[in-house]
Amino acid sequence: MLNPADTAFLETLAAALPEGVISAAEPRYLAEPRGRVTGQAGGVARPRSAEDVSVILAACNAARVGVIPFGGGTGLVVAQVRPDGPPVLVLSLERMRAVRAVHPSENVMVVEAGATLAEVQAAAEEAGRLFPLSLASQGSAHIGGNLATNAGGVNVLRYGNTRDLCLGLEAVLPDGTIWHGLKRLRKDNTGYDLRNLLIGAEGTLGVITAASLKLSPIPAAIGTALMVVPSPAAALELLALAQSRLGGLVSAFELISGMGLSFLAETMPEQRQPFAQPPEWMVLIDVGLPDGLDPDAALAGLFEAAAEAGLVLDGVIAQSQAQRAEFWSVRENIPEGNRRIGSISSHDISLPLGEVAGFIAAGAPALATLGDFRINCFGHLGDGNLHYNVFPKAGETRADHENSREAIKTMVHDMVHARGGSVSAEHGIGRLKVEDLEKYGDPAKLAAMRAIKAALDPMGIMNPGAVLREAL
């Protein structure tokens, strides 16, 4: 059982640290974006260095006080707040936001965990390079949180998840020891992959304080198109065609549903829509090409070949930067449209690409057995990652269906699991999906996870109750 971060503990800790590191936890450290849970904490620590973090974790470990690492607070699975149990210490990385170094000729940069993703992108761009991770909350999400949750986003198809963009870490382990692992190497086979173990562990195995990140060349030219497809199956064939014609240069391939467009028309009429008649399905395609390839010609050629094969019905290629931005704003406003309608249950799922179309076809009739719902299925189709959100029919509200939420979630997750999919593609487990992980996770993997947690954090202080149920 953990001990509370009480006044006596916090006063002793504050005395061991530079002025101003420890303070009371303002409400912003106790909230999460969906407003489902309010956290409680004895205080907040805002360290300025890995050494500060080391002092904090060593003290918490000795006193058996829980610690919640806190980044931008944008996570969607309640990993960043703890609603119950003895009050914890929130450990915010907000003061550790330096870009420590940029090495353009190596395509590497070293940044501290508290830098926002947008700041990291900007620092890369300033050096003439691309840091390709891109997601809706990039203005406030910290790169440390992106790493801790192995964030995904819209460019995974070409550039990978956050773990694929990280070469090395500086991190503080639960006993307060600092791992100096900020290597800038593309190849390094010296022992177990502690880097990838900490990435995606959601702060349950230690605190990431800095990272060395892979940069990429900025593509010479970028092209964007919207293409109307007759079905998700056709969209997947279009993806394969695009990949084989463009050799891995497709950076985004996003599915947009007619339902999502109608939600936009209803809730955000100011959003200009690309087609007069909202299609049932369309895809947003981004390509980033090297010198010598013209994006217009490449996308027009793709459209022509796809039309011949019956894979596309209509399409439009952005003719300017402004039009690119307009196309992307359709995609980016869909979550806000969803929010205004109010979903009963939202799912961040992934499937083998070969199972996607079958799942979408089977999903609606299955859910119809539970009630009369509207489904907005959209997202990162190129990665097999769908945001599959279920809404009340027009005229009803989510409050009318509170009782259905659990049954809907279970049905969707059961179907996804049966098809070899994942019930958390890019958002993680947090506290929201601990039961899902227990239900759908492989028992051997779960046992190994528990053994690793007990080995690296024997006092159980790190983000207690996230990912794994607390050992009491």
Add this chain to the structure above:
Amino acid sequence: MLNPADTAFLETLAAALPEGVISAAEPRYLAEPRGRVTGQAGGVARPRSAEDVSVILAACNAARVGVIPFGGGTGLVVAQVRPDGPPVLVLSLERMRAVRAVHPSENVMVVEAGATLAEVQAAAEEAGRLFPLSLASQGSAHIGGNLATNAGGVNVLRYGNTRDLCLGLEAVLPDGTIWHGLKRLRKDNTGYDLRNLLIGAEGTLGVITAASLKLSPIPAAIGTALMVVPSPAAALELLALAQSRLGGLVSAFELISGMGLSFLAETMPEQRQPFAQPPEWMVLIDVGLPDGLDPDAALAGLFEAAAEAGLVLDGVIAQSQAQRAEFWSVRENIPEGNRRIGSISSHDISLPLGEVAGFIAAGAPALATLGDFRINCFGHLGDGNLHYNVFPKAGETRADHENSREAIKTMVHDMVHARGGSVSAEHGIGRLKVEDLEKYGDPAKLAAMRAIKAALDPMGIMNPGAVLREAL
């Protein structure tokens, strides 16, 4: 302390398994390619399924008998044989070599661990796809061994190391439980990254029995060039130029030294050399391009721009498949040339790209303080991965310098470490580099590795003495 795999143990185990799984260990299971170490073993197990492997590990765990997973036996750091201690059981995956499934539309295949890398490549090609991992021993190395050692090779620059090509694993953990983790997903954030923990663990945390692997589209056209560069520094500038012009489509960028060419001329005069006057430094460049880009034009354009910037002195672009193969045979025969000369000490190192030229410049004068040596520095420059091999001067043999080996190795590794590099870039630790890992590894990471090993393999049966010193 481990118990021996003695006759009584092996008879009991054999009775619990299908006919013919357990037998005596032939000499081929006790040898490693450099001939430095001979292993000893009580017997060999050749399972046909993950279930067989489960029975074997559970029995070894219960009896505290050591197990050495054995793939193609091509590893260079003595992970595959154990010269001393109580005789172990060798566990060969050679009978588990099926390609379980190929999903071309998903760019995924599922293979068993005992398939050779060449078989995996061939199965991908048959499905019209590319499995890009490529290395000298691919005809005999098993994909399971590639995974266990996170093998590198010549295409890492574009496609990553083996870990970057793996989506999921089936593995047997030390207590005999089977992890069914053959996911075919690009995004799956459900818990700790057990996949990457087993990848690169060199069989010390469990046995990989199958894997789902990422495939890529086959590039529409491939181009190959040899370019003579004035210096390693110029080669690195040429790399940056190529990357920015070709947007990540450079698949190999290999450094070849004049010393390597002169070794070839001396020991393999039948190998045709590309330039009449062997240059001091040259690079071999492979590009894989999509439809619409001509490799000849792309490489000629690169050469022209590089020549203008003073980065290249001469160059030749392959005009046929046969000429491509000839260029590559120069690169691929360099290790054989080295073997015939006989190195005193060989090093598989990596450096931040920005440190490579400085290291090469400093290496020769530093080693000259130890004696009169010849250095062949070559390899995967695009990854910062050099094979830095030290030879006796002409007329002497390695036997004349046995006493210098330790001093040479220490000097090279100290220099690499001081520059933020790795003393094992792609070969791993095995038993050969355990002391190097202890000397150069980060103490916090080493402590975490020991804790993980103790947690997942508390009896210490898995590949005892590899990577980590045995806890006695």
